[in-house]
Amino acid sequence: MPRTxxxxxxxxxxxxxxxxxxxxxxxxxxxxxxxVIKLGGSIMNSxxxxxxxxxxIVFMSTVGMRPVIVHGGGAKISEAMxxxxxxxxFVHGRRYTDDETLEIVKRVLGGEINRWLxxxxxxxxxxxxxxxxxxGPENVVLHGERLTLDSPDxxxxxxxxxxxxxVDRPIIENLCYSGQVPVIPSICLDAEGGYLNVxxxxxxxxxxxxxxxxxxVFLSDVNGVRRxxxxxxxxxxxxxxxxxxxxxxxxxxxxxxxxxxxxxxxTLRAGVHKVHIIDGRIRHSLLLxxxxxxxxxxQIVQDPVATS
Numbered sequence: 001m002p003r004t005x006x007x008x009x010x011x012x013x014x015x016x017x018x019x020x021x022x023x024x025x026x027x028x029x030x031x032x033x034x035x036v037i038k039l040g041g042s043i044m045n046s047x048x049x050x051x052x053x054x055x056x057i058v059f060m061s062t063v064g065m066r067p068v069i070v071h072g073g074g075a076k077i078s079e080a081m082x083x084x085x086x087x088x089x090f091v092h093g094r095r096y097t098d099d100e101t102l103e104i105v106k107r108v109l110g111g112e113i114n115r116w117l118x119x120x121x122x123x124x125x126x127x128x129x130x131x132x133x134x135x136g137p138e139n140v141v142l143h144g145e146r147l148t149l150d151s152p153d154x155x156x157x158x159x160x161x162x163x164x165x166x167v168d169r170p171i172i173e174n175l176c177y178s179g180q181v182p183v184i185p186s187i188c189l190d191a192e193g194g195y196l197n198v199x200x201x202x203x204x205x206x207x208x209x210x211x212x213x214x215x216x217v218f219l220s221d222v223n224g225v226r227r228x229x230x231x232x233x234x235x236x237x238x239x240x241x242x243x244x245x246x247x248x249x250x251x252x253x254x255x256x257x258x259x260x261x262x263x264x265x266x267t268l269r270a271g272v273h274k275v276h277i278i279d280g281r282i283r284h285s286l287l288l289x290x291x292x293x294x295x296x297x298x299q300i301v302q303d304p305v306a307t308s
Contacts, residue, residue: 019292022291022292022293023287023291023292026290026291026292026293027063027064027291030064030065030214030290030291031063031064031065032064032065032066033065033066033213033214033215034065034066034067034068034173034176034211034213034214035060035065035066035067035068035213035214035215035216035217035290036067036068036069036070036204036207036208036211036213036215036216036217037053037057037067037068037069037070037204037217037219037286038069038070038071038072038200038201038203038204038216038217038218038219039053039069039070039071039072039117039200039219039280040071040072040073040074040200040201040218040219041072041219041220041221041280042075042221042281043219043220043221043280043281044071044072044073044074044075044076044113045075045076046281049280049281050117050120051120051124052283052284053219053280053285053286054117054120054121054124054126055124055284056284056285056286056287057069057121057126057181057286058121058124058125058126058181059287060286060287060290061126061127061179061181062125062126065290066176066177067181068172068176068181068182068184068207068211068213069117069181069182069183069184070184070185070186070200070203070204070207071109071113071114071117071183071184071185071186071200072109072185072186072199072200072201072203073108073109073113073185074095074200076108076109076112076113077095077101077104077105077108077109080104080107080108081101081104084100084104086100086101086104088101091149091156091157091158092149092151092156094149094158094161094199095158095161095197096158096159096161097158097159097160097161097196097197098159098160099159099160101159101160101197102159102160102195102197105187105195105197106133106187106195107133109185109186109187109197110132110133110134110185110187110195111132111133111134113185114130114131114132114134114183114185115130115132115134117130117183118130118183121181121183126181127179127180127181128180128181128182128183129175129180129181129182129183130183131171131182131183131184131185132183132185133185133187133195137189137193140187140188140189140195141167141168141171141172141182141184142164142166142167142168142184142186142187142188142189142198142203142206142207143164143165143166143167143168143188143189143190144162144163144164144165144166144188144189144190144196144198145162145163145165145190145191145196146158146160146161146162146190146196147161147162147163147196160194160195160196160197161196161197161198162188162190162196162197162198163198163202164188164198164202164203164206164207166210167206167207167210167211169210169211172184172207172211173211184203184207186198186199186200186203186204188203201218201259201260201263202263204216204218204263205263205266205267205270208267208270208272209266209267209270209271209272212271212272213272214272214273214274215272215273215274215275215276215290216264216267216272216274216275216276217275217276217277217278217286217289217290218260218263218264218275218276218277218278219278219279219280219285219286220260220277220278220279220280221279221280221281222257222277222279223235223278223279223282223296223297223298224236224237224277224278224279224297224298225239225244225247225253225257225261225277225298225300227252229254229255229257235297235298236298237294237295237297237298237299238298238299238301239298239299239300239301240300240301240302240303240304241265241268241269241300241301241302241303242303244261244264244265244300245265247261248261248262260277261277261300264277264300265300268300268301268302273301273302274299274300274301274302275299275300276289276295276297276298276299276300277297277298277300278295278296278297278298279296279297282296285297
């Protein structure tokens with residue numbers, strides 16, 4: 001078979017060109033569209049996997065999309081707490097955050113992780129703005145109030161844990177319009193100017209809702225919604241909001257995937273067009289999901305509007 005000067009067969013070179021042509025259509029369609037990308041879970045423990053994700057994000061920004069990153073960092077926070085001799089406490093699956101824990105959250109999540117992500121984007125040739133605690137309260141774009149959980153015995157206190165009630169949309173949009181990638185930690189400010197620890201999924205949902213984005217992408221450590229949670233080959237590529245709710249009701253979606261799918265449904269109800277769940281550990285998973293016709297994860301879409 002004929003080979004090019006680089007040692008690649010002509011057929012392989014043609015296949016690469018076909019991929020570029022397929023991507024071109026999506027690049028044109030998604031130019032100037034904003035996408036919120038939530039980073040969290042086990043991917044945050046792998047700097048190599050994170051760099052590949054960030055390279056995808058730099059590519060997206062370069063070809064005209066407007067990516068916004070919202071990130072967590074639970075494992076790193078737990079490591080720092082262990083080093084400080086603090087035993088993590090969880091209430092109904094949520095981390096209880098006392099004042100001592102909050103200082104670690106601010107330093108690790110709102111400082112070290114956030115700064116590292118921004119630095120890596122810059123090293124990869126992109127432009128980033130880190131909206132972290134190190135810049136002071138005026139640098140934080142999420143605002144909220146303390147969160148309590150309902151229980152048969154009354155409200156459960158979670159300490160300095162919050163839920164987002166508003167987002168500084170103009171700041172984020174101005175950064176996107178100027179070609180910068182906003183990097184937002186899942187921390188918000190309360191009415192008194194105090195910091196609150198926020199679940200990263202719900203923070204990403206709040207940002208996507210406020211920006212009215214075209215897409216919200218959850219980078220997970222599974223390949224998406226499955227009919228059998230233990231079988232990666234049972235992946236459901238596309239599901240409507242009502243179908244996704246039935247999967248929850250029928251217990252096909254279970255355990256840790258339930259709050260993620262529920263967050264997706266909440267986002268769709270707020271007007272976001274599509275929500276994607278993909279495995280962030282797969283190299284270039286973002287590009288494969290956004291710029292190919294088949295994708296590699298699950299996209300949850302709004303129900304079609306009935307016509308008479």
